[in-house]
Amino acid sequence: MHTEADWAAQLHSHDRRVTKQRLAVLAAVGQLPHATAEAVTDAARATLQALTLQSVYVVLADLTALGMLRRIEPPNSPARYETRTGDNHHHAICTSCGKIEDVDCAVGHAPCLTPSSTTMTIKIADVLYQGICSDCGP
Amino acid sequence: MHTEADWAAQLHSHDRRVTKQRLAVLAAVGQLPHATAEAVTDAARATLQALTLQSVYVVLADLTALGMLRRIEPPNSPARYETRTGDNHHHAICTSCGKIEDVDCAVGHAPCLTPSSTTMTIKIADVLYQGICSDCGP
DNA sequence: CCCTTATTGTGAATTACTCAGAATAGGTGG
DNA sequence: CCACCTATTCTGAGTAATTCACAATAAGGG
Structure with missing residues (x-):
């Protein structure tokens, strides 16, 4: 599993700031593998009530580009994300x-x-x- | 290759009417493999000037469901279609x-x-x- | 040739996502 | 510890691809 400190270290090593939003998104994707951006947002709001869908999209796209998340695009479905990479x-x-x-x-x-x-x-x-x-x- | 009569026979066997639009779409996908709905529309309009994008979408979806076309969904790209199936x-x-x-x-x-x-x-x-x-x- | 109903066209709506610019908050240097 | 710089997020609007509702048209059986 990934701990919060683990994620923070990975973010640092990619010259990214460690924000509440990024940690909440990473935690949500970790506990809901294959979730859509919307499902991730809902889950993340359990711990960070003020979080916008747009920010989740930005965070997911950036973390995917870094290789910390993997994006899968099933047919007839919005994109889904998971923490199991590499x-x-x-x-x-x-x-x-x-x-x-x-x-x-x-x-x-x-x-x-x-x-x-x-x-x-x-x-x-x-x-x-x-x-x-x-x-x-x- | 597929001839027009060929397509017509396949349409009949699926209880579909043989329309100009369907033949034009099938011909366009046949000569432009991996084309998007928009590209198919442009190509089909060469022989059938009055053809709407919406109808092309409907035809492509129906023919894909019948198995006469195959739909592929590349990441970061609209869906594409081809006649090589099965x-x-x-x-x-x-x-x-x-x-x-x-x-x-x-x-x-x-x-x-x-x-x-x-x-x-x-x-x-x-x-x-x-x-x-x-x-x-x- | 006519009539029934599948098919297409018209126009608007929806979904998934992106963008521009203002507000906020990491984290580093003093 | 504090202030500042700038990455990040939020607000609000915009876009691309596709779908939907309903009226108009045309295949093809009788």
Whole structure:
């Protein structure tokens, strides 16, 4: 897990000030993985009542750019955020109820990093699984 | 390739009427793979001047639901459409210029269809590669 | 050819997000 | 400890992509 001091240290190392808002957003994303900007705002307001959605958007975008958060964009859904970064894990989405689960890499470390035919130099391979979760399906 | 008669037959088999608009949209997506709704509209207007963006959205959504088109949603970009469906291929996006390339499955037929740990029944695995294309990078 | 109803067009609304500028508050140097 | 500088947040408005409601049009079966 990440402690508040942990987050503060990471913010410092990126030349960012340690603000109530950033800590509240980080804590909220930590306890609600895959939450939308709006859900993060609601959760963060439990400890910081005066917090605007716009600031949450700014904070989420900045922390994502720093690599402290990861942003996922499921189809037909607003963007979602999580604190689990840097481990090349993927996501499974239930097409019925929309639930999102983390999924570790399928084959070894980086299964799909070697596409068969492309002229591009690949940096990232994001895998999005879609299916039916145990609550919804047979 | 797909001929106009081909598309018409597919529309019929889905109990859809064969309209100028649908044929124009299908032709446009066929000749401009990975085009946005707006680009599709512009291209389709070459042969059907009176065509509204809203109708294109409706047609694209319906044809995607039928499986005649595939919709891809790159990060930081509007949705894009293609006529190549049902072959489990993936996409590589250049993070510099935004160019999109088709990529065949990496390992055999369905590399990532067997995630290591999940309670979901997986139906689809979409892989999104991000990198630098030969025009932009070293 | 006519009629029924799917489809399209018209115009406005919604969602998710971004931007400009003023107010606030970290954190550093005195 | 205090003041100041500037990053950060707030206020309020703006934008892009997409969807919706309802009227107008046109496919295609009878």
